[in-house]
Amino acid sequence: MSVLVFVEGLNGEIKKSSLEAATYGSQVAQAMGTSATAVAIGDVNEDALARLGEQGISKVLYDADDRLKQFVADAYVKVIAKAAQQENAKVLVFSNSNIGAAVGSKLAVRLNGSLATNVTELPKMDGGNFIVTRGVFSGKAFADVNLTSDVKIIAVKKNSTDITSNAGNTATVEKLSADLTDAEFAAAPKETVMQDTSGGVLLQEAEIVVSGGRGMKGPENWHLIEELAKELGAATACSKPVSDIGWRPHHEHVGQTGITVSPNLYIAAGISGAIQHLAGVNSSKVIVVINKDPEAPFFKAADYGIVGDALEVLPKLIEAAKALDK
Amino acid sequence: MKILVCISNVPDTTSKINFTGDNKNFDKNGVQYVINPWDEYALTRAIELKEAKGGSVTVLNVGEADAEPNIRKALAIGADDAIRVNAHPKDAYFVAQQITAIAKEGGYDMILMGKESIDYNGFQVHNMVGEMMGIPSVTPAFKLDMVDDSTARLEREIEGGKEVVEVKLPFVASAQQPMCEPRIPNMRGIMTARTKPLKVVEPTGAEAKSEYVNYSKPEKKSGVKMIDAENAGEVIKLLRNEAKVL
Numbered sequence A: 001m002s003v004l005v006f007v008e009g010l011n012g013e014i015k016k017s018s019l020e021a022a023t024y025g026s027q028v029a030q031a032m033g034t035s036a037t038a039v040a041i042g043d044v045n046e047d048a049l050a051r052l053g054e055q056g057i058s059k060v061l062y063d064a065d066d067r068l069k070q071f072v073a074d075a076y077v078k079v080i081a082k083a084a085q086q087e088n089a090k091v092l093v094f095s096n097s098n099i100g101a102a103v104g105s106k107l108a109v110r111l112n113g114s115l116a117t118n119v120t121e122l123p124k125m126d127g128g129n130f131i132v133t134r135g136v137f138s139g140k141a142f143a144d145v146n147l148t149s150d151v152k153i154i155a156v157k158k159n160s161t162d163i164t165s166n167a168g169n170t171a172t173v174e175k176l177s178a179d180l181t182d183a184e185f186a187a188a189p190k191e192t193v194m195q196d197t198s199g200g201v202l203l204q205e206a207e208i209v210v211s212g213g214r215g216m217k218g219p220e221n222w223h224l225i226e227e228l229a230k231e232l233g234a235a236t237a238c239s240k241p242v243s244d245i246g247w248r249p250h251h252e253h254v255g256q257t258g259i260t261v262s263p264n265l266y267i268a269a270g271i272s273g274a275i276q277h278l279a280g281v282n283s284s285k286v287i288v289v290i291n292k293d294p295e296a297p298f299f300k301a302a303d304y305g306i307v308g309d310a311l312e313v314l315p316k317l318i319e320a321a322k323a324l325d326k
Numbered sequence B: 001m002k003i004l005v006c007i008s009n010v011p012d013t014t015s016k017i018n019f020t021g022d023n024k025n026f027d028k029n030g031v032q033y034v035i036n037p038w039d040e041y042a043l044t045r046a047i048e049l050k051e052a053k054g055g056s057v058t059v060l061n062v063g064e065a066d067a068e069p070n071i072r073k074a075l076a077i078g079a080d081d082a083i084r085v086n087a088h089p090k091d092a093y094f095v096a097q098q099i100t101a102i103a104k105e106g107g108y109d110m111i112l113m114g115k116e117s118i119d120y121n122g123f124q125v126h127n128m129v130g131e132m133m134g135i136p137s138v139t140p141a142f143k144l145d146m147v148d149d150s151t152a153r154l155e156r157e158i159e160g161g162k163e164v165v166e167v168k169l170p171f172v173a174s175a176q177q178p179m180c181e182p183r184i185p186n187m188r189g190i191m192t193a194r195t196k197p198l199k200v201v202e203p204t205g206a207e208a209k210s211e212y213v214n215y216s217k218p219e220k221k222s223g224v225k226m227i228d229a230e231n232a233g234e235v236i237k238l239l240r241n242e243a244k245v246l
Ligand SMILES: Cc1cc2nc3c(=O)[nH]c(=O)nc-3n(C[C@H](O)[C@H](O)[C@H](O)COP(=O)(O)OP(=O)(O)OC[C@H]3O[C@@H](n4cnc5c(N)ncnc54)[C@H](O)[C@@H]3O)c2cc1C
Pocket: A212, A213, A214, A215, A216, A238, A239, A240, A241, A242, A253, A254, A255, A256, A257, A258, A269, A270, A271, A272, A273, A274, A275, A276, A277, A280, A290, A291, A292, A293, A296, A308, A309, A310, A311, B037
């Protein structure tokens, strides 16, 4: 019996959200008195895999099939199911990403397991129960869910686990082959287009997000958002109307109908704080709101607030950020 | 083309969320229910495809009778008929089993739904249905077009990018913005919806695989600290020294 963690790679490295999943999986394994194995697929180098030992992973199974560099759900499912069987895994841990949650859902059917997505805390195991806490009602509540099947599958909400790193610990890396056939690639993507994140930070993985709303007045002022983000190592985001009018691309839109983020710090400039916007950002640990209207609803959800014109306030933040010792 | 659109009945986003009975149950008191906003994208796109290519749109809800006003609303927006599986939607696995049973019987070319419901935020059902039926599931998709009569082309979001996927019918997809501009019912739609068929069927014997045992709410923020705009740079120091997030 063991705990199996699925790790996703990007440009050879392991995604931060997968390091969180690895940490979570190791902690579950420890509580269960067993070991944690990771299964990795696709675009990740073996050194990075061995370093998963720092998160408490003892063994990594790696399928280096080139066709897996892009996400192919059926093929990924087959590889992970094979690893689960080989390791006799009773708990499978994923990041709650578009890939992790998708593969987890399919595995729940294939392995006849119980699935919880958007999980924020380690399981409570007592009296034969296996109870995890997950975010529900778009960040407005949590639910405790008992996973009743023999196999439990958990997709861990991003940025809810502090990554452990025991320097020097390494995991052994073993090859895994799931004998994939053409059938698993029938719905493979024709094309994968990655955003240009050169120098930037991926919004879904970001620890800090700087976001602008209609109060920014126009795309010509976005250099202020970008400059502050660059100084803080942050990703940039926006409210829905901003992407609807085309000031910013759609993949930056956060909120109920956009991306949900839960960074350590969310800085909102010229955003009113409508409930639909809050739904996507309300689990951020610290929120800073800059708005010229002291009655803006966002201040109620904020930790720090500045009443003023964003176009005048942001340059001051940029200047102060430049002055920080990095 | 026969399209099945799965909708859930969820508390309006602006609702206050409360629990009753020692935090064991969701408190429906005073809560306004709406069609899950993500499902509206699936519904509208299905209607657009039907208008362009012919066929039918059936809406499916796994839920109790109190979902019927929103099922009627979906009919008013333009679906042709509706099915309600008369059961409390216990968990995603249970719901996916019910959808799969209906989908298999109906022989649909496309099964569409929103990427997740805004109440239980699962992001599970579409992939489960795809797996149960042994057909592709493309999620979350923000673009859906037909290439020819038997092939669809979708664009789905992955972290940091997108994938372009072509699949043969039948398939499952979940929708998100900006797939289309969700429609609202017009007067004629509301009138005709009253007489469109809404069939109620009993659930299959499927079991749930998880139990919701307790709810809680996040801790309240301790209140906002205001910083004078003139000294706005101060906030950066507070973020480092007090909040310790920089
Ligand atoms: C079904 C549904 C789903 C939705 N989903 C989303 C979603 O996912 N994400 C989302 O963001 N919205 C969503 N919305 C829209 C949401 O309700 C709000 O309309 C939107 O968030 C407002 O964006 P905003 O704050 O940028 O613009 P506005 O509401 O126009 O607010 C602009 C704010 O900027 C302030 N301001 C103006 N000038 C300045 C200045 N010079 N300096 C500082 N502040 C200034 C104003 O005081 C105001 O508070 C949704 C709405 C619906 C109905």
